Amino acid sequence: MTLMVVGSIAIDSVQTPRGEASEALGGSACYFAYAASYFAPVRVVGVVGDDFPEDFLGILNERDEIDVSGVKQESGKTFRWKGRYHRNMNNRDTLEVQLNVFGEFDPVIPDAYRDSPYVFLANGSPTVQRKVLHQVNKPKLVVADTMDLWIETARDDLTQLLKEVDGLVLNDSEALMLTEEDLIVTAGKKILDMGPSFVIVKKGEHGAMFFGEDVTVTLPAFPTGQVVDPTGAGDSFAGGLMGYLASQDKLDGETLKRAMAYGTIVASLTVEDYSLNQIRVTDRDQIDKRLATFRDMLLLP
Amino acid sequence: MTLMVVGSIAIDSVQTPRGEASEALGGSACYFAYAASYFAPVRVVGVVGDDFPEDFLGILNERDEIDVSGVKQESGKTFRWKGRYHRNMNNRDTLEVQLNVFGEFDPVIPDAYRDSPYVFLANGSPTVQRKVLHQVNKPKLVVADTMDLWIETARDDLTQLLKEVDGLVLNDSEALMLTEEDLIVTAGKKILDMGPSFVIVKKGEHGAMFFGEDVTVTLPAFPTGQVVDPTGAGDSFAGGLMGYLASQDKLDGETLKRAMAYGTIVASLTVEDYSLNQIRVTDRDQIDKRLATFRDMLLLP
Numbered sequence: 231m232t233l234m235v236v237g238s239i240a241i242d243s244v245q246t247p248r249g250e251a252s253e254a255l256g257g258s259a260c261y262f263a264y265a266a267s268y269f270a271p272v273r274v275v276g277v278v279g280d281d282f283p284e285d286f287l288g289i290l291n292e293r294d295e296i297d298v299s300g301v302k303q304e305s306g307k308t309f310r311w312k313g314r315y316h317r318n319m320n321n322r323d324t325l326e327v328q329l330n331v332f333g334e335f336d337p338v339i340p341d342a343y344r345d346s347p348y349v350f351l352a353n354g355s356p357t358v359q360r361k362v363l364h365q366v367n368k369p370k371l372v373v374a375d376t377m378d379l380w381i382e383t384a385r386d387d388l389t390q391l392l393k394e395v396d397g398l399v400l401n402d403s404e405a406l407m408l409t410e411e412d413l414i415v416t417a418g419k420k421i422l423d424m425g426p427s428f429v430i431v432k433k434g435e436h437g438a439m440f441f442g443e444d445v446t447v448t449l450p451a452f453p454t455g456q457v458v459d460p461t462g463a464g465d466s467f468a469g470g471l472m473g474y475l476a477s478q479d480k481l482d483g484e485t486l487k488r489a490m491a492y493g494t495i496v497a498s499l500t501v502e503d504y505s506l507n508q509i510r511v512t513d514r515d516q517i518d519k520r521l522a523t524f525r526d527m528l529l530l531p
Numbered sequence: 532m533t534l535m536v537v538g539s540i541a542i543d544s545v546q547t548p549r550g551e552a553s554e555a556l557g558g559s560a561c562y563f564a565y566a567a568s569y570f571a572p573v574r575v576v577g578v579v580g581d582d583f584p585e586d587f588l589g590i591l592n593e594r595d596e597i598d599v600s601g602v603k604q605e606s607g608k609t610f611r612w613k614g615r616y617h618r619n620m621n622n623r624d625t626l627e628v629q630l631n632v633f634g635e636f637d638p639v640i641p642d643a644y645r646d647s648p649y650v651f652l653a654n655g656s657p658t659v660q661r662k663v664l665h666q667v668n669k670p671k672l673v674v675a676d677t678m679d680l681w682i683e684t685a686r687d688d689l690t691q692l693l694k695e696v697d698g699l700v701l702n703d704s705e706a707l708m709l710t711e712e713d714l715i716v717t718a719g720k721k722i723l724d725m726g727p728s729f730v731i732v733k734k735g736e737h738g739a740m741f742f743g744e745d746v747t748v749t750l751p752a753f754p755t756g757q758v759v760d761p762t763g764a765g766d767s768f769a770g771g772l773m774g775y776l777a778s779q780d781k782l783d784g785e786t787l788k789r790a791m792a793y794g795t796i797v798a799s800l801t802v803e804d805y806s807l808n809q810i811r812v813t814d815r816d817q818i819d820k821r822l823a824t825f826r827d828m829l830l831l832p
Contacts, residue, residue, distance in 0.1 A: 419756070448738075457714055491831050527749065528831060
């Protein structure tokens, strides 16, 4: 089944304790699409400026599984983000954000994309996320990401969005903020009451938790010893997860758990190099081998 | 096989976002012994003051699997600790520490305990931990716990201790402090170079990691929705782990992984009530049932 993602395409500059990368390809839609493309065909909706480098267009075009005909180029500059990671790699400071053409992003879903059965609304204003949702024809599964900014500034729209999506993905601190709870387990369950049939809480280096009507699953992160740049880990996680769900076209507990595991594995690959460098050069075989190691690690005798 | 623990016996007062418990039984040796006693016979070495309540002696005596003949009563007051947990239950402030008789604790291992094949040196000064070690006859497995205080104030003794034990158990922040590393995976492996053949890093609500020569295992915490008082979770984890190892009397990868899982399960029970309240009323059947749920949760299809 085909998967559509609507999100940011960015030029990122990051500083980490291991070094830095300047003006590299980033953005939620890019990480998501690459991660998902190892499992299912992906359609990308996004916007870039007229300064967007040829090389980066080349990167987006290099995989047959990724359809970028929904990426618009507009006059102006591409969205830029600059950040610095703390020593523990789990926290970061945003040094600079230039929304540029992404600030006015009002996505028009191409006709050819409107039948997408699987839809991921990457982090963005819930108002825009809802407008996207109203342009697709009865998708089978819609999952949205959100962040603290929207919880603080657009809670009403977010509350409405939660009634219209099947799943929500967000960070642990954001889950606590959204529910005004102190414990992730309590927060996860409380979000279910707000509308979605499942909630996935991402905990960075500590893994992720899945909350459904009758099921709670916790998975640790894959313990890679080589963390170079955590940017895009969460979007890669969502991409691996949604890509696998789209490939299986079912939503039972076992499939969801395996989807969580695939998300975990592709996220662990993403963080091992800057930008999309590692997720670009991996293949399904490497992903499956690492999944097998992960499965063995978690197999309790 | 029999397991010996040397550690603190305390009177704890805790405040949590859920409520408070005043002057309740606590201490590393108590949590450890109760958790371990569901798997193997445990011998306790510790000290209490002449103010130690009869009730608490009763609690320590109530389980046949726990031998408290190594607990000395001395004139003076029992070790007291008072703490307050933050809203997230993962951080706490120590409000008051009165070492009292525990401050002068110079454990003499009873003759009847010297043949203990499994030994756990609960958190304490590495000087004292080493003195204990020199009083036991060729134990099969010695594991020590430590904390930031000793890393800061007794690093030389701790370094020496690490050459004399088989395993080390410590918190994530302490592992980073000990190695001056930023990532837990790197820190865990670096501690192996300091002597022990395995290291277990406890991450509180995020679970625990095991580092051995050729194996790394990460397990999440069991996602209990009822966190009342996290005090003693780490010691209960160590108790479940060591108790299971002593009961199996082997150290292969599968046994270690199952021991980690048992530690995780008993810790999840401990936090569901104040003091030893929950770990006292559980039984092996409840522990095994929760382990089965945990195993299913982590079984990747």
